Amino acid sequence: MPLVQIRNLTVALPPGADRALAVEDVNLEICRNQIVCIVGESGSGKSLTGHAVMGLLPRGVSASGGSILFDGVDLLKEPPEAMRKRRGRDIAMIFQDPMAALNPVVAIGHQVTEQIRAHRAISETQALKQAADMLGQMGLKDVAQLLKAYPHQLSGGQRQRVMIAMALSLSPKLLIADEPTTALDVTTQAQILGLIKHMQAERDMSVLLITHDFGVVADMADAVAVMRHGRVVESGDTKTLLGRPAHVYTSDLIAAVPKGESRLVPLPAAEPVVKVEGLTKRFRRGGLFFRAPAITALDDVALTLCRGETLGIVGESGSGKSTLARCVIRLLDPDAGQVWLNGADIAHAKERELRPLRRRIQMVFQDPFSSLNPRQTVGDIITAGPRAHGEDAAEARARAADMLGLVGLLPECINRYPHEFSGGQRQRIGLARALMLKPDLLIADEPVSALDVTVQAQVLKLLDDVRRQMNLAMLFITHDMRVAAEICHRVMVMRHGRVVECGPTAEIFASPASDYTKALLAAIPGRRAL
Amino acid sequence: MMRFARDFFARPTAAFGFAVFILILVIALAAPLIFARGPFTIVGMPLLAPGSPGLPAGSDVLGRDMAVGLAYGARISLLVGITSTLGALGIGVLLGAVAGYYGGVVDDLLMRITEFFQIIPTFVLLMVLVAFMQPSLASAVIGIALISWPQVARVVRGEFLSLREREFVQAARVLGLSDASIIFSQILPNAMSPIVVISSMMVGNAILTESALSFLGLGDPNLLSWGSMIGGSRSAMWVAWWTTVLPGLCIMVTVLSLNFIGDGLNDALNPRRRR
Numbered sequence: 001m002p003l004v005q006i007r008n009l010t011v012a013l014p015p016g017a018d019r020a021l022a023v024e025d026v027n028l029e030i031c032r033n034q035i036v037c038i039v040g041e042s043g044s045g046k047s048l049t050g051h052a053v054m055g056l057l058p059r060g061v062s063a064s065g066g067s068i069l070f071d072g073v074d075l076l077k078e079p080p081e082a083m084r085k086r087r088g089r090d091i092a093m094i095f096q097d098p099m100a101a102l103n104p105v106v107a108i109g110h111q112v113t114e115q116i117r118a119h120r121a122i123s124e125t126q127a128l129k130q131a132a133d134m135l136g137q138m139g140l141k142d143v144a145q146l147l148k149a150y151p152h153q154l155s156g157g158q159r160q161r162v163m164i165a166m167a168l169s170l171s172p173k174l175l176i177a178d179e180p181t182t183a184l185d186v187t188t189q190a191q192i193l194g195l196i197k198h199m200q201a202e203r204d205m206s207v208l209l210i211t212h213d214f215g216v217v218a219d220m221a222d223a224v225a226v227m228r229h230g231r232v233v234e235s236g237d238t239k240t241l242l243g244r245p246a247h248v249y250t251s252d253l254i255a256a257v258p259k260g261e262s263r264l265v266p267l268p269a270a271e272p273v274v275k276v277e278g279l280t281k282r283f284r285r286g287g288l289f290f291r292a293p294a295i296t297a298l299d300d301v302a303l304t305l306c307r308g309e310t311l312g313i314v315g316e317s318g319s320g321k322s323t324l325a326r327c328v329i330r331l332l333d334p335d336a337g338q339v340w341l342n343g344a345d346i347a348h349a350k351e352r353e354l355r356p357l358r359r360r361i362q363m364v365f366q367d368p369f370s371s372l373n374p375r376q377t378v379g380d381i382i383t384a385g386p387r388a389h390g391e392d393a394a395e396a397r398a399r400a401a402d403m404l405g406l407v408g409l410l411p412e413c414i415n416r417y418p419h420e421f422s423g424g425q426r427q428r429i430g431l432a433r434a435l436m437l438k439p440d441l442l443i444a445d446e447p448v449s450a451l452d453v454t455v456q457a458q459v460l461k462l463l464d465d466v467r468r469q470m471n472l473a474m475l476f477i478t479h480d481m482r483v484a485a486e487i488c489h490r491v492m493v494m495r496h497g498r499v500v501e502c503g504p505t506a507e508i509f510a511s512p513a514s515d516y517t518k519a520l521l522a523a524i525p526g527r528r529a530l
Numbered sequence: 531m532m533r534f535a536r537d538f539f540a541r542p543t544a545a546f547g548f549a550v551f552i553l554i555l556v557i558a559l560a561a562p563l564i565f566a567r568g569p570f571t572i573v574g575m576p577l578l579a580p581g582s583p584g585l586p587a588g589s590d591v592l593g594r595d596m597a598v599g600l601a602y603g604a605r606i607s608l609l610v611g612i613t614s615t616l617g618a619l620g621i622g623v624l625l626g627a628v629a630g631y632y633g634g635v636v637d638d639l640l641m642r643i644t645e646f647f648q649i650i651p652t653f654v655l656l657m658v659l660v661a662f663m664q665p666s667l668a669s670a671v672i673g674i675a676l677i678s679w680p681q682v683a684r685v686v687r688g689e690f691l692s693l694r695e696r697e698f699v700q701a702a703r704v705l706g707l708s709d710a711s712i713i714f715s716q717i718l719p720n721a722m723s724p725i726v727v728i729s730s731m732m733v734g735n736a737i738l739t740e741s742a743l744s745f746l747g748l749g750d751p752n753l754l755s756w757g758s759m760i761g762g763s764r765s766a767m768w769v770a771w772w773t774t775v776l777p778g779l780c781i782m783v784t785v786l787s788l789n790f791i792g793d794g795l796n797d798a799l800n801p802r803r804r805r
Contacts (some may be wrong), residue, residue: 162720331700358706375719375801381698385705417801433701 215526544794622682630690
C-alpha cells in the first residue's frame with residue numbers, strides 16, 4: 001500500500017478569489033521510499049496540495065472534499081491535536097525561504113532541540129547531542145560553533161541544511177519540500193538536492209517535492225504529477241512522462257525549459273559600442289563613528305560589446321554581476337575605471353552631463369512587481385522618459401501605443417494600471433519603457449528570473465527579437481546558465497567581483513577553461529535528462 | 531476627476547464624512563449671516579439647559595447663546611486646524627522627502643534638526659513661541675505648524691527610504707528624470723497613504739492644541755473657539771454638562787469626519803483599491 005493516497009482532493013478558496021477551487025479533484029499516490037514531484041507554474045495549486053497533506057492550509061482556505069490517506073488514516077478527518085503530533089514526527093516540511101522559516105533571534109542549536117523536545121521526553125543535553133549529530137549528517141562543518149550561531153550568520157545553503165536537519169530529526173516517514181532550492185544559487189541547489197536524495201535513500205522515507213523546474217524533476221523524481229489551474233494534468237513515472245508526455249501542456253512545459261544549448265553564433269568582429277575598462281567598486285560599511293573594512297564588489301572588470309550583440313553576465317549571488325550593471329548604467333558610482341559609450345565616458349560624467357546621456361543606456365529590471373510605479377497608468381509610465389527628454393506629450397503617447405504593439409501588448413493597455421497585468425506582461429511594459437528612448441545599450445538584469453517557465457521563454461524570445469530589430473547591444477545579467485545559453489552570443493562568468501572567463505557561448509559550454517565554470521555547468525539541474 | 535469623485539463617494543463612510551464636514555464648514559462660513567449679533571452677546575440667564583425657549587443649545591456661564599458660540603467657534607477651530615496642518619505638511623513633507631531621497635549627510639543634518647524639535651516638550655515650545663509672537667490667531671497657527679511638522683517629516687522620510695530602493699524609482703533615474711520629478715511625481719504619490727492618515731489626525735490634534743492654548747489664555751482673546759468654550763466653562767462642568775460636552779462633541783465629530791475623508795481619499799487615490 002502506498003504511504004500517501006490523495007483521493008479526489010478539493011480545496012476551496014474564500015469567496016472573491018480569482019477562482020473557486022484552488023485544488024480540484026486531485027489524485028496522487030506517494031509510495032514508500034519514493035520521491036514524488038508535483039510540478040507546475042505559479043497558481044497551479046501545487047503548494048496548496050502539499051500544505052493540505054501537512055494540514056497547514058492558510059486561513060480561509062480549507063479542504064472541502066476528498067481524502068488524504070496516510071498509512072490508511074484520513075488526515076483530513078484527524079482532530080487538530082492529533083495532526084499537531086503528526087507534524088514533525090510523521091510528516092515534516094521544508095520551505096523555499098529558510099531565512100523566513102528560521103526564527104532570527106533564537107540560536108540554531110535551540111531551534112533544533114526545541115523541535116526534538118516537543119515530541120520526545122529527553123533532556124536538553126541529550127537533545128543537543130542529537131542535534132549536533134543531525135547537523136553533522138547534513139554535511140555541515142564546525143557543528144559546535146553552528147549550534148550557537150544565529151540564522152543571519154549562516155549562508156542560504158547552510159540555513160537550508162539546518163532546516164533539513166530539523167525536519168529529519170524525528171525520522172518522519174514523509175518529507176514535504178516546497179521549492180526548497182528556488183532561493184539558492186545553482187551550485188548550492190545541486191548540493192541540497194543531492195542531500196535530500198541521499199537522506200531519502202538512507203532513511204527509507206518518502207519525499208514530496210514541489211517545484212516549478214523540470215530540470216529538478218528530471219534529476220530527482222521517481223514519479224511526477226503535472227498540475228495546472230488546480231488540476232493534475234498528467235502523472236506517471238518520471239522516465240515515461242519526460243520521454244513521452246501525453247498531454248500538450250506537459251510537452252509545452254518541457255519544451256519551454258531552456259536546454260543549455262547555445263543557439264546564437266558569435267557576431268563578426270566590429271567596432272564596439274560599449275567598452276568597459278578596469279571597473280572597480282567598493283562598498284564601505286559602517287556609519288559616522290564606526291568603519292568596517294570595505295567590500296570589493298567589482299575588481300578590475302573589462303568588457304566590450306558591439307551593436308546587435310548580447311553579452312551574458314553569469315554568476316552566483318554576490319558575484320558582482322548586478323553591481324556591474326548598476327555601475328555601467330550609473331545607478332552606482334564606480335570607484336575606478338571607465339565606461340565608454342560611443343566615445344563618451346559614462347563612469348565619470350557629472351549628474352548634469354549624465355542626464356542627456358541616460359537615454360543611450362536603458363534597463364529592464366528583475367522584479368516585475370516593483371519595477372512599475374503602481375500609481376501611474378501604463379501610458380504615463382512609458383512616456384515618462386521621452387517627456388523628461390523634452391518630447392511632446394501627445395507625440396510620445398502616439399509612439400507609446402506603437403511600442404506596446406511591438407512588445408506584444410494591446411494598445412488599449414495604455415490607460416490601465418500595472419496591477420491589472422501579469423508578471424510577464426509587466427516585464428513587457430518595462431521593456432517598452434526602456435525602448436521608448438531608443439537606447440544603444442539595453443541592460444537586462446535577471447529579467448526572467450521571477451517568471452514561470454513558459455512566460456520566461458516568451459519574454460526571452462521577445463528580448464531577442466527586439467535586439468535584432470533595433471540592432472541593440474544587450475547586457476544580459478543572469479544566474480541561470482540555461483537562460484544565458486538561450487539568448488547570449490558571448491558569456492562572461494563572474495565570481496567574487498572578478499571575471500573568471502569570457503568567450504563565445506558555445507565554447508564556454510563545450511570546453512570551459514576554469515573549474516568554477518565547470519562546476520556551474522555541472523550543477524545545472526536535469527542537464528542530461530532533458 | 532469624475533472617476534476619482536465616483537471612487538471616493540462609492541464609500542459610504544467617505545461620503546458621510548464629506549457630508550458632515552461640508553455641513554460644519556457651511557455653518558462656520560454662514561455664522562455671521564445667521565447670527566449677526568456675534569457670539570459674545572449676552573442673551574439671557576447663565577446655564578440655561580438646551581431646549582430653553584430660543585436657546586436650542588442652552589446658554590453658557592455668562593448667559594451667552596451656546597448655539598451661536600458653537601457656530602462661531604467652528605470658524606476659528608477649523609481655520610486653525612486646517613491651516614496649521616497645511617503648514618506642517620508643507621515643511622514636513624519637503625524635509626522628509628529630501629532627507630529620505632538623498633540620504634547620507636543631507637539626511638543626517640535634516641534629521642538632527644527634526645530631532646531638535648522633537649526632544650523639546652512640544653507644548654512648552656508652543657507656549658514660548660506664541661508668547662514670543664504675541665497671542666493671536668496667526669501666532670497660534672504658526673506655532674502649531676512649527677511643533678507638528680517633525681512627525682510628518684519622520685513618516686515621509688521613512689516612506690521615502692523604502693520607496694527609493696524600489697526598482698521603479700531606479701527606472702526613473704535611468705530614464706533621466708530630474709530629482710524633483712522623481713520625488714514629487716514618482717515617489718510622493720506612493721507615500722500618500724500615511725500622509726493622508728496622519729494629516730487627518732493632525733487637524734484634530736491642532737484643534738485640541740488650540741483649545742489648550744486658549745484654555746491657558748494664550749489664544750486670541752477676541753475670538754471664540756471650541757477650545758476656549760471648553761476652557762471657559764470648566765468651572766460649570768458638573769452643573770451644566772452641555773457647556774463642555776457640546777463643543778467637545780463638535781471637535782469629535784469634525785475629527786471623525788476628517789478621518790473618514792482621509793480613509794476615502796487614501797482608497798480613491800490607490801488604483802488597487804478602486805472598484
